[in-house]
Amino acid sequence: MKSHTPPVPVPVLMLVGITAISFSSIxxxxxxxxxSIQGMYRLFFTSLLMLPFARPYTGSAARLKRSDWLLLLASGTMLALHFLLWMGSLRYTSVASSTMILALEPLFIMIGAYVWYKERTPSSALLGLGIALAGIGLIGWGDVGLSSDNLKGDLLSLGGTAAVAGHLLIGQKLAKRMPSYLYSLTVFAAAALVFAAYNLLMGIPFFDYPPREWGIFALLAVVPTVFGHVLFNWLLQFVSAATVSMNILGEPVGSSILAFLLLGERLGALQWSGGLLVIGGLAYYLYIEGRNRRSRA
Incomplete structure (x- = not known):
């Protein structure tokens, strides 16, 4: 149980983060x-923005053990994998389907927390996750009716969801013994380096892009990353990874609204039904988890 609280109420900070990350898919x-280029520059530019404010944390960085640096590299690798898979999913499926599948993050958090930290989930909460999984099935079934590419996008989003859960679980462990700002900066830099190595191996050009693309890279760094991921990493000092993962309940809603307004994307009845089941099931799961945490406290 966390013994301190942030200076701004958690719900307000979560709302800011949800709004910011909803623009990511757009x-x-x-x-x-x-x-992979979008992901690399997104994280590289974010690291550059954060670097001038990192001087107060040099002492903390010097005190990190070798095992901590290895965990930071692992967390950065998982974050890069998340971006590679999830961003790739948007090439094949709709914003709504991709972000609704991303909402399964608490399921992977639960599995990882049980395997690594021996945290058990009450059976009553599992009902909510079962409902959410049924919703994912409906989304996938509806997307199959559209094209095989849509299903490919759904699977990529599912893989990206598992990766970001791993990133968050490692972050929960590291946030207890290092400043969140230092954690975010080093993880983003590590993920950018992973992307750079990937692009180099795949022969993807680093610089041959028009000014419009560079503007989008900058927007990805400032809006969803700084005001989304950095904020959520900072919140790990005060709340659990499962609580931070509540942001995924709002992201599908915000992203779907923006996709309708800005991209003209529309969903069929199966996708909407599946999305409602996902959000409803996860809301129930998080409610039960929160109630049990308060009971234990």
Whole structure:
């Protein structure tokens, strides 16, 4: 149980973060650059923005053990994998389907927390996750009716969801013994380096992009990353990874509204039904988890 609280109420901070990350899929859809380039510059520019404010944390960085640096590299690798898979999914399926599948993050958090931290989930909460999984099945079934590419996008989003859960679980462990700002900066830099190595190996050009693309790279760094991921990493000091993962309940709603307004995307009845089941099931799961935490406290 956390013994301190942030200076601004958690719900307000979560709302800011949800609004920011809802723009992520829109910027990705607007870009014609390879997703690995988008991810690399998104994280590289974010690291550059954060670097001037990192001086107070040099002492903390010097005190980190070798095992901590290895965990930071692992967390950065998982974050890069998340972006590669999830951003790639938007090439094949709709914003709504991709972000609704991303909402399964608490399921992977639950599995990882049980395996790594021996945290058990009450059976009553599992009912909510079962409902959410049924919703994912409906989304996938509806997307199959559209094209096989849509199903491919759904699977990529599912893989990206598992990766970001791993990133968050590692972050929960590291946030207890290092400043969140230092954690975010080093993880983003590590993920950018992973992307750079990937692009180099795949022969993807680093610089041959028009000014419009560079503008999108900058927007991806400032809006969803700084005001989304950095904020959520900071919140790990005060709340659990499962609580931070509540942001995924709002992202599908915000992203779907923006996709309708800015991209003209529309969903069929099966996708909407599946999305409602996902959000409803996860809301129930998080409610039960929160009630049990308060009971234990």
């Amino acid at each position: 910027f990705i859809k607007w870009s014609a650059a390879p997703v």
